[in-house]
Amino acid sequence: IMSGNQNQLTVFLLLIVVALTANCKEPKNPLFSIKADVCSHYNAADATIVKLTDQYYPPDHHMVRDSDNKYGAAWAEFLAFKYDISLHVFERSVKGDAFEDFLATGRGGASVYYPSCLEPYKKKKLMSIRDDIEDVYGKSVSTLSYGCGKTDYLEALPEDMLGGRNSVYTLDAKKEDAITWYGENLGYKNNLNFTENKEMLDRAAGGRYYLQVQQGNATAKEAARNVKKQVLKTVQNNGFYTNFMHWNDEYKNSKDSLIKGITIIEPLFDAIRSGFTESSRNSGLDYNEAIEYLYGREAIDSLIVTYFDNNSLEIDIWKSAKRNRDYSRIDTPITISSDKRILNGAMNIELTDRVPSAYIDKGELLLNVVLDFSKEHETIEVDLKGTDKITPIENNLVLSLEGQTSVYATNEAKFVLFRRKKDAKDYAVEVVEREQSFSEKYNLPNLEDGYDYFCGAIDKRRQSTLIEL
Numbered sequence: 001i002m003s004g005n006q007n008q009l010t011v012f013l014l015l016i017v018v019a020l021t022a023n024c025k026e027p028k029n030p031l032f033s034i035k036a037d038v039c040s041h042y043n044a045a046d047a048t049i050v051k052l053t054d055q056y057y058p059p060d061h062h063m064v065r066d067s068d069n070k071y072g073a074a075w076a077e078f079l080a081f082k083y084d085i086s087l088h089v090f091e092r093s094v095k096g097d098a099f100e101d102f103l104a105t106g107r108g109g110a111s112v113y114y115p116s117c118l119e120p121y122k123k124k125k126l127m128s129i130r131d132d133i134e135d136v137y138g139k140s141v142s143t144l145s146y147g148c149g150k151t152d153y154l155e156a157l158p159e160d161m162l163g164g165r166n167s168v169y170t171l172d173a174k175k176e177d178a179i180t181w182y183g184e185n186l187g188y189k190n191n192l193n194f195t196e197n198k199e200m201l202d203r204a205a206g207g208r209y210y211l212q213v214q215q216g217n218a219t220a221k222e223a224a225r226n227v228k229k230q231v232l233k234t235v236q237n238n239g240f241y242t243n244f245m246h247w248n249d250e251y252k253n254s255k256d257s258l259i260k261g262i263t264i265i266e267p268l269f270d271a272i273r274s275g276f277t278e279s280s281r282n283s284g285l286d287y288n289e290a291i292e293y294l295y296g297r298e299a300i301d302s303l304i305v306t307y308f309d310n311n312s313l314e315i316d317i318w319k320s321a322k323r324n325r326d327y328s329r330i331d332t333p334i335t336i337s338s339d340k341r342i343l344n345g346a347m348n349i350e351l352t353d354r355v356p357s358a359y360i361d362k363g364e365l366l367l368n369v370v371l372d373f374s375k376e377h378e379t380i381e382v383d384l385k386g387t388d389k390i391t392p393i394e395n396n397l398v399l400s401l402e403g404q405t406s407v408y409a410t411n412e413a414k415f416v417l418f419r420r421k422k423d424a425k426d427y428a429v430e431v432v433e434r435e436q437s438f439s440e441k442y443n444l445p446n447l448e449d450g451y452d453y454f455c456g457a458i459d460k461r462r463q464s465t466l467i468e469l
Helices: 004-023 068-083 097-105 123-137 197-201 209-214 220-236 266-274 287-299
Strands: 030-035 048-054 086-091 108-114 143-146 163-169 203-205 240-244 250-252 258-260 300-308 312-319 334-339 357-361 364-369 377-383 399-402 406-421 429-443 451-459 464-468
Touching: 030 334, 048 068, 048 266, 048 287, 068 086, 068 097, 068 266, 068 406, 068 429, 068 451, 068 464, 086 287, 097 108, 097 123, 097 429, 108 123, 108 287, 143 287, 163 197, 163 240, 163 287, 197 203, 203 240, 209 220, 209 258, 209 266, 220 240, 220 266, 240 287, 287 300, 287 334, 300 334, 312 364, 399 451, 399 464, 429 451
Parallel strands: 048 086, 048 240, 086 108, 108 143, 143 163, 163 203
Antiparallel strands: 030 300, 250 258, 300 312, 312 377, 334 364, 357 364, 399 406, 406 429, 406 451, 451 464
16 A cells, blocks of 8 residues: 555656657658659649639529520530530639539639729728638639739739739730740740739730630631640640630621620630640649649749658658748649659558648659648658558549449549430530539439430549540
8 A cells, every 4th residue: 555645656657658658659760762843733744724714604693594605604514524624713703502513523613803894993802702702612712813804903912812814815826826834944925024923913814715706707616726726835835824715705706797605615625625645634723723833833942752661751841932922821732743662662641631642653653732831841741551542643534334323433533414405505504413522433313304414523633524324
């Protein structure tokens, strides 16, 4: 039987042991390190190509519900799935749940459309729009589109607005290269100085396909041929190309003929897709993410990845701001690559908020990392004992139909079910249902007679495809 003092001493010693044990970590011994590189494009892609528009109108919105333009949003998304093209909407107000559902699926992104056609710039108005968009977008918004191309207020924008699209575009796509600059030795910049904030905040689109048809009197085939030419060049020089077209454009040309945008939009998507070879890849980023990626990639000064004997990696990253902007809200992952031998044979990983995805690209390990730009140096730990498999990035997404009940995907994907009345116009599609969780199987609802059905899918790498059921 111990005395009171002995009891107190024993309890004290036990508390010390518990505290020491709680603070103990598995001992790590660094075995070897490999220099890493930051990739020019997300997921080590060859280029970043995005189809842009202003404002998302759901089919029941009063601006479109009484015309064929009510199909515009669904038709654009349908084509984006079919041709594997990223969409981006500059928006001034959230017009119902359909927009949020569209963004959650992942084939399109969003940022601010400031209505400078109608009112002068006010920071409070901009912030209100941005807050509304972020609520449904699910990430930070750092880019905008200037209504009517009025950019006189760009110097008054908040410091964390990193990029802006004006209304200018490559006027003569037959003779002039589009502005596709995406950093030093990437893309084409003409004589523009992209070290200046103005060029980043006041950027022209690479092209405006519809205006070439409506104002330039080109045929859809001719305008599409020019787009393909620009995309080919962009892929060759690893640039960033955008093409802007309102999904609901509907104007007469100089010959007094009405040009309805939804009737000519598919050749635009086909042209963009045709600009990629079988061996080249699009990053899949939207416009907002693409600009954030550019800022984040530029900020990285050096990288090194170290392998430890407890089957883990540490990524050491040194960085510094290269532009007079506020980087603090950037949350787009940056892709770093290193020789896959750093894995030491491991093929699993524990994905986290800091490392949301990882792939093998030939002999390289690709890690997508979310950085803290308030720190000049940070270390990100990667556990190679997790349950998430590191898969080859070249694994193509393929869909197959089993009976009339299920659609199977070769990679985990999100799904969208579209339908169109038999014998209706090609563009007359509607969204029936969405499956917003990643899965290799989608169980179909009951399919009504009198319709043709289509299933689109998009995987975690942003690759999409579409099949007719």
